[in-house]
Amino acid sequence: MSLYDNSPALNRRSLLRASGIATAGVSVAQILDRPIGDQIAHLTQNVRRASSPSELKITDMRIAVVAGVPFTSPIVRIDTNQGISGYGEVRDDADKRYALMLKSRILGENPCNVEKIFKIIKQFGGHGRQGGGVSGVEMALWDLTGKAFEVPVYQLLGGKYRDKVRLYTDTAGSETPDEYAAQMKKKIDEFGYTFVKMDVGIELIRKIPGTLTGAGPWGDLGQYDLDPPSDSYGSTEHPFTGIEITDKGMDEIAKFPAAMREAIGWDIPLGIDHIGHFGVNSAVRLARRLEEYSLAYLEDLQPWFHHKEFKQITSSSSTPIMTGEDIYGVDGFRPLLDGRTCDYVHPDIATAGGILETKRIGDLAQEHNIPMFIHYAGSPIGAMAAAHVAAATENFMALEQHSSEVDFWEDLVTGLPKPLVDKGYYQVSDAPGLGLELVDDVVKEHLAEGEKYFATTKEWDDWKISHDRQWS
Structure with missing residues (x-):
């Protein structure tokens, strides 16, 4: 029988x-x-299994904050009663307390109940860096679950569409187009990247007379301070700065992709990001002005929640428009997708809600025939979490690799095939979980100032003193 x-x-x-x-x-x-x-x-x-999964319990959660990867990245470690641990990562330059405040809400839970725990902690996340805590914890839960059942995370997501994940690289910028292009060409030759992105902001043309109008009150247009004042350029939404780009300014900006095309050719896709805070009319004109360079995309030309403005830009130019790195949760992407306000979505796994939520975002985008890129700028832990999502999501295009200038980056972990970047791709590991473990000595050497290596967090064990339910 x-x-x-x-x-x-x-x-x-x-x-x-x-x-x-x-x-x-x-x-x-x-x-x-x-x-x-x-x-x-x-x-x-x-x-075969590494534990008794049905009896797993979370016993502890600790944080190690690593600096210069290239930014500051809080690494999450969740421990269990069976001696296995899982790793995740809070969003780059986010506060580790976004994760620590969740500890009291997950202690004693079975980490394999990922969706259940995510629904418990989801309400404590938010857009931008505020999504980092929930996302980092969620990544660690999937790493634990994969280790418990001895399967890679991509298998838990339904299997993979690809064995290797295409990367696009960012690079340190330059004030001169030719120097910027030379730096990018060097990186392509060294690492084999087949997709690149450059940051070309209006601050690069700020000192050239006749390129901008309305920029006078804003000084040097710096926008990258960790906590800029509320009345600063960096904290002012694009339509409210009063800045517009002149025809001369458009021509000066165009010199950057022109030099890049001369250096790298036309086979390699080229995206542009961090262009600056200016009105929607200049955004439309700039997208049209750069059409001759066949850009892969222009990123975040307006705040992501300005849906009508994004729709206006997207509808006015053949240059693809992309946004999404600061959006938390699949629900944040629904208006963008339902309104067809952009050509590509671009979640960051460490803001979007973690592994499964990013996969859901990709699947929802596919229902609207929109591809998904993945933004990421942290340690190999979050990078590999994003790689597993990329492997398991059909409409995935490319994943950001922001750490080519960080010499010690891949030395932070072991267990993965080296080099981590192989001819412009990550290889997707078949090892359990995310397939990696930390190299303690290297992580300790690069801890942020004043931080300790997974110091005790007992003060957060009983921190839950509120009634969390959001309904009556």
């Missing part, structure tokens, strides 16, 4: 016999007299 026979005769007794359970020195009658949990345990005793 086949195990797949639909006959009523195929009851529990026949299933146990067909599975050969009696050959293990225990009779079928003896097994049938035991509780169902014991029956299942006996039936699956030869299944």
Whole structure:
């Protein structure tokens, strides 16, 4: 009789016999007299696994904040009662307390119940860096689950579409187009990247007379301070700065992609990001002005929640428009996708809600025939989490690699094939979980100033002092 026979005769007794359970020195009658949990345990005793997943419990969560990867990245470690740990990562330059405040809400939970725990902590995340805590914890849960069942994370997401993940690289910028292009060409030759992105902001043309109007009150247009004042250029939404780009300014900006095309050719896609805070009319004109360079995309020309403005830009130019790195959760992407306000979505796995939520964003985008890029600028932990999502998501295009200038970057972890960047791709590991472990000495050497290596966090064990439910 086949195990797949639909006959009523195929009851529990026949299933146990067909599975050969009696050959293990225990009779079928003896097994049938035991509780169902014991029956299942006996039936699956030869299944490979690293633990008893149904009995896993979270016992601790600690943080190690690493600097210069290229930014500051809080690494999350979740420990269990069975001696296995999982790793995740809070968004670059985000506060580690976004994750620590969640500890009291996950202690004692089974980490394999990822979706259940995500729904418990989801309400404590938000857009931008505020999504970092929930996202980092969620990554660590998937790493733990994969290790517990001895399968890679991509398999838990439904399997993979690809064995390697295409990367696009960012690079340190330059104030001169030719120097910038030379730096990018060098990186392409060294690492084999097949997709590149450059940051070309209006601050690069600020000192050239006649390139901008309305920029006077804003000084040098710096926008990268960690906590800029509320009345600063960096904290002012694009339409409210009063800045517009002149025709001369458009021509000066165009010199950058022109030099890049001269250096790298036309086969390699080229995206542009961090262009600056200016009005929607200049955004439309700039997108049209740069059409001759066949850009892969222009990124974040307006704040992501300015849906009508994004729609206006997208509808006015053949240059693809992309946004999404600061959006938390799949629901934040729905208006963009339903309104077809952009050509590509671009979630950051460390803001979007982690591994499964980023996968859901990609699947929702595919329903609207929109491809998904993935933004990322942290350590190899989040990079590999993003790689597993990329492998398991059909409409994935390319994943950001922002750490080519960081000499110690891949030395932070072990267990993965080296070099991590191989001819412009990550290889997707078949090892359990995310496939990596930390190299303690290297991480300790690069801790942020004043930080300790996974110091105790007992003060957060009983931090939950509120009634969390959001409904009555």
